[in-house]
Amino acid sequence: MDEIQYKCPNCNADLRFNPKKQGFSCEFCDSFFTVEECKSANEQRLEEEKQQAPAHAEFAEENRLFVCQSCGAELITDSQTAATECVYCHNPVILNGRLSGEYRPAKIIPFKISHEQAIETFNQWCDKRKFLPKDFQTERQLTHLQGVYVPFWVADCHVHGRMQAECHQIRRWTSGNTEYKQVKEFSVFREAELDFEGIPADGQSKVPDDLMEAIEPFDYRETVSFEMAYLSGFLSDKYDVNKAQVFPRVRNRAVNGSDQMLRSSMTGYDSVRVTDSTMNILRTKWQYMLLPVWFMSYLYEGKQYHFAINGQTGKQAGTPPLNQKKLSLLCSGIAVGVTLLGLLGGFLL
Numbered sequence: 391m392d393e394i395q396y397k398c399p400n401c402n403a404d405l406r407f408n409p410k411k412q413g414f415s416c417e418f419c420d421s422f423f424t425v426e427e428c429k430s431a432n433e434q435r436l437e438e439e440k441q442q443a444p445a446h447a448e449f450a451e452e453n454r455l456f457v458c459q460s461c462g463a464e465l466i467t468d469s470q471t472a473a474t475e476c477v478y479c480h481n482p483v484i485l486n487g488r489l490s491g492e493y494r495p496a497k498i499i500p501f502k503i504s505h506e507q508a509i510e511t512f513n514q515w516c517d518k519r520k521f522l523p524k525d526f527q528t529e530r531q532l533t534h535l536q537g538v539y540v541p542f543w544v545a546d547c548h549v550h551g552r553m554q555a556e557c558h559q560i561r562r563w564t565s566g567n568t569e570y571k572q573v574k575e576f577s578v579f580r581e582a583e584l585d586f587e588g589i590p591a592d593g594q595s596k597v598p599d600d601l602m603e604a605i606e607p608f609d610y611r612e613t614v615s616f617e618m619a620y621l622s623g624f625l626s627d628k629y630d631v632n633k634a635q636v637f638p639r640v641r642n643r644a645v646n647g648s649d650q651m652l653r654s655s656m657t658g659y660d661s662v663r664v665t666d667s668t669m670n671i672l673r674t675k676w677q678y679m680l681l682p683v684w685f686m687s688y689l690y691e692g693k694q695y696h697f698a699i700n701g702q703t704g705k706q707a708g709t710p711p712l713n714q715k716k717l718s719l720l721c722s723g724i725a726v727g728v729t730l731l732g733l734l735g736g737f738l739l
Contacts, residue, residue, distance in 0.1 A: 399423065399431040400547075400674040401637035419637050421671065431673070455628070456483040463596055466493075466626040477536045477625055478596050478687050493628055494678075497544075497613040498620050501537055501682040501701045508535055508684040508699050511706055515697070519710045523690055526711065531688065537701060539621065539680035540602065541593040541629035543636050544610070546675040547644040549584040553652040554666040557659035576659070580652045586644045590681070591636035593629030597685075598696055599639070604707035605700040608681050612702065616680065626680055633676055645669040 396405040396414055403418035413424045456465045458476035476483050509532055561572040588610050592602045648669045656662050682701025687694055690711040697708030
């Protein structure tokens, strides 16, 4: 008899039967599901895997996997690429076979920002920062600005939200020499079914999460079905963070968004104090996508710095390295100027 293994409809982790609740609990994300909900979700998952099998087999034949021997990054290219370098540490990478079909993305957003536009954006970003190291904008460094399709898990979440609050309406008025204050207290309850679409979380541990969030949003209306041809001329990352691992980030964004929406519905009051808030994510639908990013890393005084441009919209973000000598000279100049002004002021007095 085949063993049936139920997966969590939210994070895809294994479910465990809870005798007390007579249902299935997820130890990873704390979700709970009835037996009927688990059966329905499991049947849908098996059907989707069956439909995706041919595309996964084709993907496994067409891709090439390169592995960086320095930092361990695994990069995907089309079958025509013979050699490349690691986008994270710039060391050469070597061919190491192919990926299995489970790593095939469902969707991709093709690059809209060209390499020339990315360089122009990078230079404009640098021109606003006066304390960069001299070689940060050299031709050699610009060759490290590479187009990378970053793996993203994109989630649609259905949330059941409940909120209880104490709300007050305050009225003040004056009669003669007496000031009056009237306070009306209300017990307010909100309950709603909320849907959040397209919550992204990158699936690559070597890419800083805050950097990827800083170049959001992506316009999912421009997604197309994945084809290996889109990788031509670009690199792509293999995800090394699965759905279960990124779900806490997705859950926080869905829960916080739900909480804010219910709070914003409590209008017409002078004060609102939430006494209870419960947001349960009942189901999550995932899509594995490749999203376009122009990415650059820079090693300066033993520390790695990163710069990224949204390859669809051009939005950029990064933490610039600071040339400590330039900064020290400026601080010294300011200190000397302040000292001279002090001396001059003392002389005039």
